[in-house]
Amino acid sequence: MSEHILETQNLTKEFKGFVAVSNVNLSVKTGHIHALIGPNGAGKSTVFNLVTRFLTATTGKILFEGRDITTTKPADIARLGMVRSFQISAVFPHMSVRENVRVALQRATGSAYHFWKSATSLNELNARADDLLEQVGLLSHADALTVELPYGRKRALELATTLALDPRLMLLDEPTQGMGHEDVGRITDLIRKVSANRTILMVEHNLSVVSRLCDRITVLQRGAVLTEGNYEQVSADPQVRAAYLGGSHAA
Numbered sequence: 001m002s003e004h005i006l007e008t009q010n011l012t013k014e015f016k017g018f019v020a021v022s023n024v025n026l027s028v029k030t031g032h033i034h035a036l037i038g039p040n041g042a043g044k045s046t047v048f049n050l051v052t053r054f055l056t057a058t059t060g061k062i063l064f065e066g067r068d069i070t071t072t073k074p075a076d077i078a079r080l081g082m083v084r085s086f087q088i089s090a091v092f093p094h095m096s097v098r099e100n101v102r103v104a105l106q107r108a109t110g111s112a113y114h115f116w117k118s119a120t121s122l123n124e125l126n127a128r129a130d131d132l133l134e135q136v137g138l139l140s141h142a143d144a145l146t147v148e149l150p151y152g153r154k155r156a157l158e159l160a161t162t163l164a165l166d167p168r169l170m171l172l173d174e175p176t177q178g179m180g181h182e183d184v185g186r187i188t189d190l191i192r193k194v195s196a197n198r199t200i201l202m203v204e205h206n207l208s209v210v211s212r213l214c215d216r217i218t219v220l221q222r223g224a225v226l227t228e229g230n231y232e233q234v235s236a237d238p239q240v241r242a243a244y245l246g247g248s249h250a251a
């Protein structure tokens, strides 16, 4: 097993001459929950889009478990074990909660539809779906229509559909965005729970969530790494305080 599941080397992205991400060297340690933070416009989303290959780097390299994925297609990256949740893994509103997880599981196996037609495999699929729903606390909502779920529960379902792909590295894009206090607490606990035996890289504005969950934090500012460390270290760093006070975001 690689010590670092994900590494970027001098990752740079320019948009028509504007450098949004500049020479970012990121090392995400296997088994860690790692956060990318920084004021608005710091380049967090761009880094996320680069490593999941929704954007192509202008220069630099991306390594997943030591393997160069700089030019690998997003779907192939998911197949390798790096899966992005939330903003991408949309759920189908008019399917039941269980059906959504089943679809994700079917997608994960990549099997033809016919494979699932046998009674044994269908039962197995249902059992696995229910197991995932149990993990995210949604088993009692399995038959509900997804559109009827409250917001926080929908996000929990998205987490279940991501877990269906059994990623070794899970990327969470602002998992608590738009949530009330109670849901933030619930999803934070959930992330901790599902982080067992996997690595998580998350962009998160809520610093109390970051402080509760993350082993390591990379702070970005104006497209570059400002500093890195654990929560205590980065929160005590005067440069970080200045970046947040100077930025438009007061997270």
Ligand SMILES: Nc1ncnc2c1ncn2[C@@H]1O[C@H](COP(=O)(O)OP(=O)(O)OP(=O)(O)O)[C@@H](O)[C@H]1O
Pocket: 015, 018, 019, 020, 038, 039, 040, 041, 042, 043, 044, 045, 046, 047
């Ligand atoms: N497609 C694009 N074309 C041009 N500029 C872009 C593009 N995407 C991002 N940028 C610019 O790159 C910089 C970094 O943006 P990015 O969205 O990565 O920051 P962020 O840290 O995720 O910000 P936020 O916290 O507001 O989501 C910003 O100045 C943004 O305007």
